[in-house]
Amino acid sequence: MAKIIGAVGTSHIPAIGGAIHKGVQNDPYWQPFFGGFPPVQQWLGQERPDVVVMFYNDHGLNFFLDKMPTFAVGAAPQYLSADEGWGIPAQPPVPGCQDLSWHLIEALTEREFDVVTCQEMLLDHAGTLPLKLLWPEGDGQGGWPVEIVPVCINTVQFPLPKPGRVYALGRAIGEAVAAWQSDKRVLFVGSGGLSHQLDGKRAGHINKGFDLQFLDSMVSNPEWATRYTNHELVELVGTQGVELLMWLAMRGALVAAGPGVREVHRNYHIPISNTATAVLALTT
Amino acid sequence: MAKIIGAVGTSHIPAIGGAIHKGVQNDPYWQPFFGGFPPVQQWLGQERPDVVVMFYNDHGLNFFLDKMPTFAVGAAPQYLSADEGWGIPAQPPVPGCQDLSWHLIEALTEREFDVVTCQEMLLDHAGTLPLKLLWPEGDGQGGWPVEIVPVCINTVQFPLPKPGRVYALGRAIGEAVAAWQSDKRVLFVGSGGLSHQLDGKRAGHINKGFDLQFLDSMVSNPEWATRYTNHELVELVGTQGVELLMWLAMRGALVAAGPGVREVHRNYHIPISNTATAVLALTT
Amino acid sequence: MLPEIEGTTPFDSTMARRGYALNKMCFSFNHQANREAFRADPEAYMRQYGLTPQQADAIRSGQVLAMLEAGGNAYYLAKFAGIFGLDMQDIGAQQTGMTKTEFQAKLVAANFQ
Amino acid sequence: MLPEIEGTTPFDSTMARRGYALNKMCFSFNHQANREAFRADPEAYMRQYGLTPQQADAIRSGQVLAMLEAGGNAYYLAKFAGIFGLDMQDIGAQQTGMTKTEFQAKLVAANFQ
Numbered sequence: 001m002a003k004i005i006g007a008v009g010t011s012h013i014p015a016i017g018g019a020i021h022k023g024v025q026n027d028p029y030w031q032p033f034f035g036g037f038p039p040v041q042q043w044l045g046q047e048r049p050d051v052v053v054m055f056y057n058d059h060g061l062n063f064f065l066d067k068m069p070t071f072a073v074g075a076a077p078q079y080l081s082a083d084e085g086w087g088i089p090a091q092p093p094v095p096g097c098q099d100l101s102w103h104l105i106e107a108l109t110e111r112e113f114d115v116v117t118c119q120e121m122l123l124d125h126a127g128t129l130p131l132k133l134l135w136p137e138g139d140g141q142g143g144w145p146v147e148i149v150p151v152c153i154n155t156v157q158f159p160l161p162k163p164g165r166v167y168a169l170g171r172a173i174g175e176a177v178a179a180w181q182s183d184k185r186v187l188f189v190g191s192g193g194l195s196h197q198l199d200g201k202r203a204g205h206i207n208k209g210f211d212l213q214f215l216d217s218m219v220s221n222p223e224w225a226t227r228y229t230n231h232e233l234v235e236l237v238g239t240q241g242v243e244l245l246m247w248l249a250m251r252g253a254l255v256a257a258g259p260g261v262r263e264v265h266r267n268y269h270i271p272i273s274n275t276a277t278a279v280l281a282l283t284t
Numbered sequence: 285m286a287k288i289i290g291a292v293g294t295s296h297i298p299a300i301g302g303a304i305h306k307g308v309q310n311d312p313y314w315q316p317f318f319g320g321f322p323p324v325q326q327w328l329g330q331e332r333p334d335v336v337v338m339f340y341n342d343h344g345l346n347f348f349l350d351k352m353p354t355f356a357v358g359a360a361p362q363y364l365s366a367d368e369g370w371g372i373p374a375q376p377p378v379p380g381c382q383d384l385s386w387h388l389i390e391a392l393t394e395r396e397f398d399v400v401t402c403q404e405m406l407l408d409h410a411g412t413l414p415l416k417l418l419w420p421e422g423d424g425q426g427g428w429p430v431e432i433v434p435v436c437i438n439t440v441q442f443p444l445p446k447p448g449r450v451y452a453l454g455r456a457i458g459e460a461v462a463a464w465q466s467d468k469r470v471l472f473v474g475s476g477g478l479s480h481q482l483d484g485k486r487a488g489h490i491n492k493g494f495d496l497q498f499l500d501s502m503v504s505n506p507e508w509a510t511r512y513t514n515h516e517l518v519e520l521v522g523t524q525g526v527e528l529l530m531w532l533a534m535r536g537a538l539v540a541a542g543p544g545v546r547e548v549h550r551n552y553h554i555p556i557s558n559t560a561t562a563v564l565a566l567t568t
Numbered sequence: 569m570l571p572e573i574e575g576t577t578p579f580d581s582t583m584a585r586r587g588y589a590l591n592k593m594c595f596s597f598n599h600q601a602n603r604e605a606f607r608a609d610p611e612a613y614m615r616q617y618g619l620t621p622q623q624a625d626a627i628r629s630g631q632v633l634a635m636l637e638a639g640g641n642a643y644y645l646a647k648f649a650g651i652f653g654l655d656m657q658d659i660g661a662q663q664t665g666m667t668k669t670e671f672q673a674k675l676v677a678a679n680f681q
Numbered sequence: 682m683l684p685e686i687e688g689t690t691p692f693d694s695t696m697a698r699r700g701y702a703l704n705k706m707c708f709s710f711n712h713q714a715n716r717e718a719f720r721a722d723p724e725a726y727m728r729q730y731g732l733t734p735q736q737a738d739a740i741r742s743g744q745v746l747a748m749l750e751a752g753g754n755a756y757y758l759a760k761f762a763g764i765f766g767l768d769m770q771d772i773g774a775q776q777t778g779m780t781k782t783e784f785q786a787k788l789v790a791a792n793f794q
C-alpha cells in the first residue's frame with residue numbers, strides 16, 4: 001500500500017515566481033516569506049515523497065467559462081506551464097503520475113464525485129510554485145524529485161463547491177491513496193490563500209484573526225471552516241482568500257493517514273503582493 | 285412555480301439527420317422509425333412546453349479527452365451545431381434558457397453534484413435531432429417553439445457515472461425545476477440508445493429482450509436499470525447502448541412531477557443504422 | 569478486474585492512455601480543412617499528431633479493429649471513417665468479417681431474438 | 682438573496698452572464714500575439730470579441746471598477762492589467778482611490794489587526 005507522509009499548505013502568487021526568477025529571495029521584502037520554507041524542505045528531504053497530489057485552483061490558464069469544471073483531475077504524462085498573460089517565463093514541465101491519476105479518477109467516480117478527466121493540462125503558477133518552494137533545486141536540469149497529480153478546484157465562478165464538499169473530496173482522495181497498491185510515498189499539497197482580495201472597493205482586505213484561527217484548525221479541528229458558506233468565507237477572507245478551499249481538501253486527504261496530526265512547521269507573513277501568506281506542514 | 289409536462293426518450297443517430305435532410309422519412313426503410321413520432325408531436329402540440337431539459341451525450345464535438353466532464357450543464361444564450369466530421373449540414377441554432385440553466389447549476393452544486401458550467405457549447409446530433417423529431421417544423425425559419433438547457437453525460441470514457449448517480453442527477457434536476465419560480469412549462473428529453481454497438485468484433489450487438497424490459501421499467505419501475513453496473517450494461521446493451529443512461533436521468537427528473545406516470549406513446553424498431561431505436565413519451 | 573465481454577473492449581483508462589494521440593488526431597477531423605490536410609499527406613498529418621508506430625500502422629491498414637487495439641475510441645474513430653465515406657454498417661461488416669449484406673441481415677434478425 | 686458584502690461583488694451567475702465577451706477577450710491575452718494585436722488596434726480587437734458598449738467603455742477608461750461592473754472577473758482581468766505592466770498593488774490602489782504607497786501601508790497595517 002502507498003504511504004501518506006504528510007501534507008503542506010502554501011500560498012501562491014505570480015510575483016513569487018518573479019522573485020525566484022530574479023533570485024531576490026533574501027531581499028528584506030521577500031525573506032519573511034521564503035524564510036518559512038527551509039524547515040519544510042528539510043523535513044521533505046528526510047521523508048522523500050515520490051508523488052504529490054496537488055490541490056490548486058486555475059487562474060484562467062487551462063480553463064475558461066465555456067467549460068468550467070467544479071473538480072478536474074489531471075491524468076497527463078506531464079504538465080506544461082505557459083505564459084499566463086504577463087510574459088513571466090514558463091516553469092519547466094512536471095512529470096505526472098498517471099497510475100495514481102487513474103486510480104483516483106476511478107475511486108472518485110465510484111464514490112459519486114463527478115470529476116473532469118484531463119489527459120492534457122496546462123499548470124499555472126498555483127500548480128507550479130509550490131514545487132519550486134518545496135524543492136528549489138527542482139528542474140535546474142536534474143529533473144524533479146516527485147511526480148504529481150493535479151486536482152483543480154473551481155474558485156473562479158460561483159457557485160463554488162461547498163466547503164464540506166471540498167473537504168469530502170479530500171477525504172475520498174486520501175482514502176483512495178491509502179488503498180493504492182503501490183510502494184510510493186505520497187504528499188498532499190494545498191495551494192492557495194490565505195486572506196486576500198484583488199478586486200473591488202474592498203481590494204486589499206486581509207483578515208489576520210481568521211487566518212490564524214484557520215491555521216490552528218488545520219492541526220486540531222480540520223472541519224472547522226466547513227461551518228461557513230462560500231459567501232461567508234468571501235466576506236471573511238476576501239474574494240481570492242476563498243482559495244483556502246485548497247487547504248481544506250488537503251487536510252481532508254490527510255485524515256486517511258490516521259489520527260494524531262502533528263505540526264512540522266508553520267510561517268505566516270503579511271503582505272506579499274496583496275496577500276496574507278502562509279506555509280504549514282503537517283504529518284501524523 | 286414551473287410546470288413539468290412530461291418526458292420523452294428517443295434514439296439519436298447521425299443518419300437520421302441525413303434522412304431528414306433528404307426528405308425520405310416515408311421511405312420503407314425509414315417509415316417504421318419516423319412513424320413513431322406523430323402521436324408524440326400531437327401530444328406536445330397540446331401540452332406546449334416552453335423549455336426542454338435535454339439529457340444527451342456528446343460524441344466528440346464539444347468535448348475531448350483533455351477536458352472530459354462527467355456532467356456538463358449548458359448555460360449559453362444559444363447553442364450552435366457544427367460539422368461532426370461527416371460534412372452533414374449543421375442544424376440551425378437553438379435558443380438557450382439561461383435562467384433555468386443557472387437555476388439548475390446552483391441547485392445541483394448545493395446538492396453536491398460537481399457539474400461543469402458551459403457558457404458556450406456546440407450541440408451535436410444527439411442534442412439537436414430530438415428537437416427535429418419532436419418539432420419537425422422547428423426552424424424552417426420561424427424559430428423553435430422551445431428553449432433548451434442541455435445536460436451532457438459522459439458515455440465516451442470509462443469510468444462513466446454510475447447508473448444510480450445518473451438517476452440521482454435526474455431527480456435533483458426534476459426537483460429543482462419543480463421549485464423554479466417561473467410560469468414556464470418544462471419537458472425532459474433523454475437522447476440515446478437503445479441497444480447498439482459500433483465497435484469491436486461484437487459490432488451489431490442488439491438485445492431486444494433487455495430493451496423491451498427497459499422500456500417497461502421506464503413506466504412503472506424507473507430505478508430498475510440502476511441495479512446494473514455500467515460494465516454490465518455494456519455487456520447487455522452494447523458499448524453505445526449504455527447511452528440509455530440519458531433515459532435514466534430523464535426518468536429520474538420526471539419523479540418530481542408526482543406519482544402515477546402514464547405512457548403517452550411508444551415505438552420500438554430494429555434497426556436504423558446499427559441501432560435498436562425507440563421513442564417513449566411519458567406524463568403524470 | 570472486471571470480467572471480459574466477448575468481442576468488446578470498453579474504452580477505459582488503459583485504452584484512454586494508449587490512444588490519446590490517435591484520438592486527438594481523429595477529433596481534429598471535425599474540421600473540413602483538417603480532413604483535407606490528412607487526405608493530402610496522411611504521413612505528415614500523423615507525424616504532426618505524434619501517432620505511435622502501432623497507431624500509424626493501424627491507420628494505414630484501414631482496419632478498425634487495429635485502430636481500436638491501438639487505443640482508438642469509437643466516437644472519435646467515426647470521424648476518421650467519415651473521410652472515406654464509410655457508414656456504420658460498412659464499419660460493422662469490416663469488424664465482423666461479414667459482407668455488408670450479411671451484416672444488415674444480422675441486424676434485422678435481432679427482431680426475432 | 683445573499684447578503685451584500687461591502688465593496689465586493691462575487692462573480693456569480695449574474696456577473697458571469699454579463700461579462701462573457703469581456704472575459705473571453707481577457708482570456709485570449711494569455712497569448713503574446715493577442716496582447717500585441719490588442720495593443721496595435723484595441724477597437725478592432727474589442728469588436729472581434731463582441732464587447733458590449735459598457736464593456737468597451739470600461740476597457741477604454743482603464744478603470745478596473747468599471748470593468749468589474751461590466752462583468753469582468755478578477756482572474757481574467759489580471760491578464761488585461763498585464764498588458765500595461767500594472768501589478769496587483771497598482772490595481773488595488775486604483776480601486777480604493779489611494780496612492781500605491783497608501784495602499785501598501787494599508788496592507789502592512791493588517792499585521793496589527
Ligand SMILES: [Fe+3]
Pocket residue numbers: 012059126192193240243
Ligand atoms: Fe490564487
Ligand SMILES: [Fe+3]
Pocket residue numbers: 296343410476477524527
Ligand atoms: Fe449516440
